[in-house]
Amino acid sequence: xxxxxxxxxxxxxxxxxxxxxxxxxxxxxxxxxxxxxxxxxxxxxxxxxxxxxxxxxxxxxxxxxxxxxxxxxxxxxxxxxxxxxxxxxxxxxxxxxxxxxxxxxxxxxxxxxxxxxxxxxxxxxxxxxxxxxxxxxxxxxxxxxxxxxxxxxxxxxxxxxxxxxxxxxxxxxxxxxxxxxxxxxxxxxxxxxxxxxxxxxxxxxxxxxxxxxxxxxxxxxxxxxxxxxxxxxxxxxxxxxxxxxxxxxxxxxxxxxxxxxxxxxxxxxxxxxxxxxxxxxxxxxxxxxxxxxxxxxxxxxxxxxxxxxxxxxxxxxxxxxxxxxxxxxxxxxxxxxxxxxxxxxxxxxxxxxxxxxxxxxxxxxxxxxxxxxxxxxxxxxxxxxxxxxxxxxxxxxxxxxxxxxxxxxxxxxxxxxxxxxxxxxxxxxxxxxxxxxxxxxxxxxxxxxxxxxxxxxxxxxxxxxxxxxxxxxxxxxxxxxxxxxxxxxxxxxxxxxxxx
Ligand SMILES: *[C@@H]1O[C@H](CO)[C@@H](O)[C@H](O)[C@H]1NC(C)=O
Ligand SMILES: *[C@@H]1O[C@H](CO)[C@@H](O)[C@H](O)[C@H]1NC(C)=O
Numbered sequence: 001x002x003x004x005x006x007x008x009x010x011x012x013x014x015x016x017x018x019x020x021x022x023x024x025x026x027x028x029x030x031x032x033x034x035x036x037x038x039x040x041x042x043x044x045x046x047x048x049x050x051x052x053x054x055x056x057x058x059x060x061x062x063x064x065x066x067x068x069x070x071x072x073x074x075x076x077x078x079x080x081x082x083x084x085x086x087x088x089x090x091x092x093x094x095x096x097x098x099x100x101x102x103x104x105x106x107x108x109x110x111x112x113x114x115x116x117x118x119x120x121x122x123x124x125x126x127x128x129x130x131x132x133x134x135x136x137x138x139x140x141x142x143x144x145x146x147x148x149x150x151x152x153x154x155x156x157x158x159x160x161x162x163x164x165x166x167x168x169x170x171x172x173x174x175x176x177x178x179x180x181x182x183x184x185x186x187x188x189x190x191x192x193x194x195x196x197x198x199x200x201x202x203x204x205x206x207x208x209x210x211x212x213x214x215x216x217x218x219x220x221x222x223x224x225x226x227x228x229x230x231x232x233x234x235x236x237x238x239x240x241x242x243x244x245x246x247x248x249x250x251x252x253x254x255x256x257x258x259x260x261x262x263x264x265x266x267x268x269x270x271x272x273x274x275x276x277x278x279x280x281x282x283x284x285x286x287x288x289x290x291x292x293x294x295x296x297x298x299x300x301x302x303x304x305x306x307x308x309x310x311x312x313x314x315x316x317x318x319x320x321x322x323x324x325x326x327x328x329x330x331x332x333x334x335x336x337x338x339x340x341x342x343x344x345x346x347x348x349x350x351x352x353x354x355x356x357x358x359x360x361x362x363x364x365x366x367x368x369x370x371x372x373x374x375x376x377x378x379x380x381x382x383x384x385x386x387x388x389x390x391x392x393x394x395x396x397x398x399x400x401x402x403x404x405x406x407x408x409x410x411x412x413x414x415x416x417x418x419x420x421x422x423x424x425x426x427x428x429x430x431x432x433x434x435x436x437x438x439x440x441x442x443x444x445x446x447x448x449x450x451x452x453x454x455x456x457x458x459x460x461x462x463x464x465x466x467x468x469x470x471x472x473x474x475x476x477x478x479x480x481x482x483x484x485x486x487x488x489x490x491x492x493x494x495x496x497x498x499x500x
Contacts, residue, residue: 016240017223017264018301020345021204023106023234026054027400028339030348030388033310034059034074034361037090037098039371044098046374049105051394052401056102057110057207057347061085061095062194063129063142065119072367073358074310078209079119079177082142083194086129088361088369099202103233108204110242115191115222116210117177118145138178149187151179157213166254174213182218192225195241199226202233205242207267207304212247216259219245223263244304244345248317251296261302268298268344269317272307272334276323278433279334285433286413292343303344307334313349314357325351325385329488332392333431336455336489339396340421340429342408346400348393351385392487395454395497402493403427410443420479422446427493432481439480444492448473450500451492456485459498468500 020029030053032040040056048056060077063084067076077087085092099109119125121135131142138147155172162169173179180187195206211219223243229235243264249257250269257266274295277283293299311317313324323331338346352361362370362383372384380386387393406424413419418438420430422445432438450470452459457466469492471477481490492498 015301017205017243019239020055020108020110020242021229021235021239022054022108025401025404026052026106027404028053028346028348028397029055029057029108029110030350031057031306031310032059032350032388034077034352034369035089035350036369036371037094041098041101044102044105044107047389048107049102052398053107053388053394055108055110055204057112059087059089060112060114060209061087061089061198062114063087063127063131065122065124065133066126066128066367067122067124068367069122069124070358072360072363074360075358076360078114080114080117081119081125081127081133081140082129082131083190083197084129084131084142085197086127088128088363088367091129096201099233103202109202110205110207110244111198111203112209113195113206114209115180115182115194116213117174117179118150119178120176121178135178143190145180145187145190149181149184151181162253162255164254169255170213170215174210179213182214182222188218188222188225191222195222196225196227199228199241200230202230203241204229204235205244208243208245208264211245211260211266212249212255212257216263219260220263257298261298265302265304265345266298267309268303268305269312270295270297271303271305271338271344272309272312272322275307275334275337276321276330279323279330279337280321280327281417281433285417285419285431286415288337288419289411289413291341297343300343304347305338305344306347306349307331307338308349309347310349310351313351314354316357324349325353325387328390329486330433331387332390333433333488335387335393336396336429336491337431339393339400340403340423340427340491342405342423348388348397350388353383353385391458392455392489395458396491398495398497399427399429399454399491399493402495402497410445412440412442414438414440418481423493425494427491428477429489429491430479430481432483432485432488435483437480437482439478441476442479443475444469444471444477444479445475446471446477446492446494448475451498452500453490453492454498455487455489455491459496459500462500464500 403423452464
């Protein structure tokens with residue numbers, strides 16, 4: 001009996017960090033990579049809130065090293081110099097105001113927490129808030145950290161370490177970044193204070209950057225010292241932060257993601273890798289009839305799923321060939337599949353355009369980030385891609401919100417790259433990644449009626465700007481998706497946005 005109670009207690013604790021605490025009816029978060037806090041607050045109010053987005057992952061909030069020597073690369077934000085909330089995205093007051101304004105319109109904020117390391121050793125040593133570092137002394141006076149707060153003796157992770165030596169992956173330096181010793185009570189306290197400060201400001205959770213490079217036992221201590229979410233921001237009392245840990249594990253390494261799932265959720269890199277392969281034409285969509293743990297994916301509740309993230313869209317991290325905004329037709333197909341499929345918690349990427357994989361966000365000559373502009377057709381300008389504003393993507397967020405927890409049923413395929421399936425009696429989606437047109441009468445599972453396809457257009461008054469689908473009393477409808485159409489997806493669902 002005692003053992004049973006202990007087991008139940010352990011289970012409750014693990015589940016505690018796996019709930020994103022979205023506002024009711026919301027399901028999907030977007031990573032607004034390198035956006036400024038004031039711009040995010042405006043985007044919550046004018047777009048993300050009204051469109052039913054559940055949350056936003058923001059770029060690291062802690063003061064980082066300024067690296068003019070590399071023209072202010074995006075990765076300077078992964079080199080903290082203190083835990084003061086001051087970066088190119090804004091200061092603490094702007095951050096707090098953003099969290100408040102986004103929570104007010106039902107959009108949660110998740111912080112990319114860089115707690116594995118501090119900076120590397122560089123020629124420059126000043127941060128975005130003016131803090132300094134003395135690398136030779138391992139001294140970061142604004143925390144403060146000193147020599148005893150870092151792993152010793154100094155070593156740097158090599159490529160072969162990943163396959164033999166879990167201790168080196170966790171105790172040595174990642175790319176020469178000074179590696180914090182999370183076994184130290186003092187270090188834990190600094191990290192916990194930093195994260196609890198963010199919780200007090202109303203954030204809903206954290207991405208744990210480089211989680212694989214920290215010991216699960218140390219992370220557990222840190223997570224369990226975090227405060228409950230702030231009820232003054234609309235969270236239920238007793239709510240634990242949502243935590244998703246960056247663990248790249250495509251198999252065969254000394255460190256398994258299974259060491260981290262007992263603690264909290266984990267980033268699912270296999271998800272985007274396999275879907276990118278298929279939508280790129282290197283696997284058949286028909287095989288995805290049993291997409292999920294049968295493919296080696298994490299359990300649904302453990303998985304933070306995405307097609308691309310800020311690392312692998314530019315060839316860093318895992319999965320060199322993931323789809324990105326640069327192949328829009330295939331990318332929108334893969335995203336639509338992710339949002340239509342019930343497995344896991346989806347995360348969308350929202351990028352700035354790049355050719356140089358090191359380049360930071362659009363900036364002026366002083367290094368200040370330039371805000372996205374919003375064009376009259378609702379797309380973004382000033383160098384920002386804003387995938388989340390692509391109709392085919394935000395319409396599928398609404399689709400996912402609508403179908404909720406309904407089951408995937410009535411899988412159909414043509415033995416190749418044409419597939420379709422239902423989500424309960426709420427939604428229907430079809431894909432054509434073949435060289436031939438799809439023209440079939442298919443079971444949609446929807447109530448008889450007339451629906452607007454939310455991919456080729458939208459409902460406008462009593463008509464559709466794109467395709468109109470007529471579902472008969474038997475639930476069947478003629479579905480046409482030409483091989484050369486602009487998009488390879490068709491989606492209809494119940495609710496006023498789609499049903500005539
Ligand atoms: C898939 O369906 C299309 C027609 O809908 C057909 O032309 C094509 O040959 C089919 N592929 C296979 C492998 O059956
Ligand atoms: C679909 O197939 C039907 C029956 O073969 C045909 O009458 C119709 O023209 C086709 N539609 C398209 C858009 O190809």
